[in-house]
Amino acid sequence: MSLMLDGQAPMEAQYAEEDPGPGVFRSEPEDPLQRPEDQQQPISPVGRWCSRRCGCVVLGALALLAGVTVGSWLLVLYLWPAASQPIPGTLQDEDMTLSCSEANGEEALLPSLSRTVSFRINTEDLLEVQVRARPDWLLVCHEGWSSALGLRICRSLGHLRLTHHKGVKLSDMKLNSSQGFAQLSPRLGGLLEEVWQPRVNCSSGQIVSLKCSECGARPLASQIVGGQAVAPGRWPWQASVALGFRHTCGGSVLAPYWVVTAAHCMHSFRLFRLSSWRVHVGLVSHSVVRPHQGVAVERIIPHPLYSAQNHDYDVALLRLRTPLNFSDTVGAVCLPAEEQDFPRGSQCWVSGWGHTDPSHTHSSDTLQDTVVPLLSTRLCNSSCIYSGALTPRMLCAGYLDGRADACQGDSGGPLVCPDGGTWRLVGVVSWGRGCAEPNHPGVFAKVAEFLDWIHDTAWQPHVSWGLRQVH
Missing domain, CATH: 3.10.250.10 (SRCR-like domain)
Structure with missing residues (x-):
């Protein structure tokens, strides 16, 4: 999920040069095998006065106590390794106490207001x-x-x-x-x-x-584990935004005429002719793309507050010249419902054709996907991770051990979360330090913060949809 696009130099505002700070430290569990040193006590003269019968009772009790102690010790020894292993897909990393400081200006913990x-x-x-x-x-x-x-x-x-x-x-x-x-x-x-x-x-x-309008359904959804090739129809809203014949960024279909992507994707190529942009949908492999396929882009509308310095408001809408034909393999994703909140730990999915290795040497011809849990902004803004770089228009998802992540070429693509039988677009792939680096999970534009802008932009009757160059 690097901001460096395929074939391009890194953008100016990458956070790769920032000091990541200390790692996330974990308090070591107390050694269950450590026991107090045996202490020798002087023999009391009273012991000599005990009868043989009392001595047998005492010895029996001591033997029983020793047996219980040894049994407990063996039980702990047997169970401890299994109990101490991290559970895949959980937020054990986040639940641990951070030894690094939290960022200033942290999001306020406001009471949630129940919908009336x-x-x-x-x-x-x-x-x-x-x-x-x-x-x-x-x-x-x-x-x-x-x-x-x-x-x-x-x-x-x-x-x-x-x-x-x-x-x-x-x-x-x-x-x-x-x-x-x-x-x-x-x-x-x-x-x-x-x-x-x-x-x-x-x-x-x-x-x-x-x-x-129909959205969020997967008619041909198949069961494939994260990180492997995707079957047709698994993510029908997945779009490939191409400059000429080359995949540049991902995108998500919102409606027959509308695709959402990342503003930094379009900003990086703002000097290119608008007629060079095309959107491909229903794809799994780029090898099947032929010249003049895809749908031409009629207008590019980046968010007016997008910042190339810190990548705040990193969303853009693409108005297509002709509508997409929805089918079993092409469809729209739902936006988050009003006041809907997906809590940290929610298991969501990110997909794209980006690099499949952290060294950025191999791009995937086939659409890939992986599951990532949502992380709290409080954690991601700590000095352990991004040191306050996340704004309220951003969210964080991934693993602190770096096991899976979006990467270069995935920018603009979808982060979707299930809501019952409906899939909702929760994030747009935006930026991150490297790919799948420990303590540097992916950062996404938070779609819930842009709902009014998306609705207002898509339904302005006075807007002229003539060709326009992005400035």
């Missing part, structure tokens, strides 16, 4: 709402409904667009007698709890049917 209202779309495409005061899910009455509200709800669920909505007659539905309903207050607008008023029925006799 939640939405979901059931298997019959009916919209349901749940307010905090009630544990049950309520069907939404059609009174006061609008397409604008439908779009807001689709976005809050991690979809890029609203595709269909209508009123469905209650008389056509088979519902439980205990089914509750909720009506949107005509006086208020928004998604807050007080907007939704519980009802025993809908005065219009209709409820809302809602469909959002």
Whole structure:
């Protein structure tokens, strides 16, 4: 996941020259075999006065105690190696006490705010709402409904667009007698709890049917362990952003016209003609790419606050000239839902065609993937790792022992996490020190911080989509 792209010199703001600081130290476990030294005690004269019977009892008790001690010692000796081995895929490294200092300006530990209202779309495409005061899910009455509200709800669920909505007659539905309903207050607008008023029925006799843009599904998903070649359809949103015929960076499909990648990828080649860029999807191997294949890029839109110095706001949107054709091997990934938080330790996946060895000498012709756990920003900003280089627009994922990582050529690609049966784009491959180096896990642009910008950019009706060079 180095910022150095294929065939290019390292970018100016790499952190490779920074002092990584001391390693993550671990307190050594106390030796279970260490025992207090035997101490000799003078023999008491009372011992000579004991009868032979008392002496036998004492000797028997001592023998029993010695047997228990030896048995316990053997049990500890047998179990200790197994118990002390690190469990693969856990955050044992992070749970250990760090002996290095935490970075200044650490993220504040704010109390999490529980959502007052939640939405979901059931298997019959009916919209349901749940307010905090009630544990049950309520069907939404059609009174006061609008397409604008439908779009807001689709976005809050991690979809890029609203595709269909209508009123469905209650008389056509088979519902439980205990089914509750909720009506949107005509006086208020928004998604807050007080907007939704519980009802025993809908005065219009209709409820809302809602469909959002499809995303996050893997029709041809296969079971392959991390770090091996990927079968077609495993990551249908994976895109290859190519300059001419050469793979430059990864990307993720958000919609038929939209792909998200890293801003630093486009910034590095900003002097090239826009017509030279193409996006390939549904690929596993680059050897099958032929001239003039792929979809032409109509516009490159880097985040306006992107910094080439520290790679903050490292995201860019690509508007395609023609829409992608979705299939079993090509599809969109979902964005994170509104206020959704994936905790540290979540097992997520990163994929790409980047280098497969830390020496950057071998690129993969075949799409590779690997599983990486999310790490806390507090840990990654410690002096043990990146010494405060992570901003609130970044997140960290990987292993402190360096067993797996994204690498050069993977930039812009997806970090996805499962949410039930839905896959969500949690990060965009951004930067890191080297590849798979101990105490230097990968750093990703945090997609949850860019949701408003993504939605606003993709739905600005006044934007002219003429060809434009990136500046």
